[in-house]
Amino acid sequence: MASIKEAQYIWKNGEFVAWADATTHVLSHALHYGTAVFEGIRCYGNDRGSAVFRLTDHMKRLVRSAKMIMMPLEYSAEELVNAALETIRINELKSCYIRPIVYRGYGAMGVNPRSAPVDVAIGVWPWDAYLGNTALEEGIAVGISSWRQRSANALPGAVKSSASYLNSGLANMEAQDHGYGEAVLLNEMGNVAEGSGENIFIVRDNVLSTPPLSDGVLEGLTRNSVMEMARDLGYVVMERSLVRTDLYSADEVFFTGTAAEITPINAVDNREIGKPGPVTRQLQHRFFEIVAGKAPEYDKWLTWI
Numbered sequence: 001m002a003s004i005k006e007a008q009y010i011w012k013n014g015e016f017v018a019w020a021d022a023t024t025h026v027l028s029h030a031l032h033y034g035t036a037v038f039e040g041i042r043c044y045g046n047d048r049g050s051a052v053f054r055l056t057d058h059m060k061r062l063v064r065s066a067k068m069i070m071m072p073l074e075y076s077a078e079e080l081v082n083a084a085l086e087t088i089r090i091n092e093l094k095s096c097y098i099r100p101i102v103y104r105g106y107g108a109m110g111v112n113p114r115s116a117p118v119d120v121a122i123g124v125w126p127w128d129a130y131l132g133n134t135a136l137e138e139g140i141a142v143g144i145s146s147w148r149q150r151s152a153n154a155l156p157g158a159v160k161s162s163a164s165y166l167n168s169g170l171a172n173m174e175a176q177d178h179g180y181g182e183a184v185l186l187n188e189m190g191n192v193a194e195g196s197g198e199n200i201f202i203v204r205d206n207v208l209s210t211p212p213l214s215d216g217v218l219e220g221l222t223r224n225s226v227m228e229m230a231r232d233l234g235y236v237v238m239e240r241s242l243v244r245t246d247l248y249s250a251d252e253v254f255f256t257g258t259a260a261e262i263t264p265i266n267a268v269d270n271r272e273i274g275k276p277g278p279v280t281r282q283l284q285h286r287f288f289e290i291v292a293g294k295a296p297e298y299d300k301w302l303t304w305i
Contacts, residue, residue, distance in 0.1 A: 044292065207236045
């Protein structure tokens with residue numbers, strides 16, 4: 001988990017401000033009550049220039065998240081797309097991570113957020129592989145967390161909110177303390193949900209399976225992309241509930257996510273899965289071809305700078 005490499009400017013409420021001046025009051029509502037929604041997006045530099053992966057889809061999800069928690073947002077998805085592109089341009093970045101956030105700002109205290117103003121910001125900065133380049137090549141060991149995934153009727157997985165990620169942080173710290181690279185959370189029914197910041201897939205007999213949204217997982221855009229890529233490559237892809245032993249007995253297991261990209265899992269609870277397998281490798285290769293602009297049939301997913 002690398003530190004942030006500062007850029008020059010951040011877009012905030014329709015204006016560019018210097019990085020150091022993009023501040024928020026300590027009594028902002030979101031800081032105290034978790035009233036914020038956000039996205040994680042990547043821009044990839046390649047031979048054709050720079051392209052953001054599934055930018056419009058991310059901004060549409062951000063708008064949906066704000067709507068679901070009854071937080072009025074004065075910007076459309078299209079306006080947020082343009083703001084993100086301008087933020088990348090003004091910072092003169094070829095490749096970067098993009099973090100849009102919508103949050104309740106300063107002006108009210110108490111659990112009812114309605115009287116607090118809504119602020120919107122977009123930051124961009126250089127960021128390498130989330131779980132490390134070695135993880136992309138060799139895979140990581142994961143452990144089933146003692147922390148359960150938050151219930152869909154408590155903090156819905158359909159909302160990408162800052163409040164939800166306290167749960168993720170607890171699971172990730174526990175995993176790190178136990179010597180694992182990442183955690184896997186089960187839901188309240190004991191079914192596999194997701195990693196602390198990633199969706200999860202298993203491969204068995206060349207069939208891919210991933211937990212359904214109804215099991216409380218985030219509707220991940222990389223997850224969605226992998227499902228479409230895999231089907232285009234001729235694989236059967238299933239959304240079905242999984243239990244922890246499905247992970248133990250899988251031929252291959254991998255994480256997906258904007259930050260994690262496609263990260264192989266080589267062991268679960270000290271049960272060896274092994275080196276990244278052929279399906280994971282093929283999907284990784286295809287994914288990196290797409291973001292490098294080398295697969296024109298998937299240009300629908302790229303927004304060029």
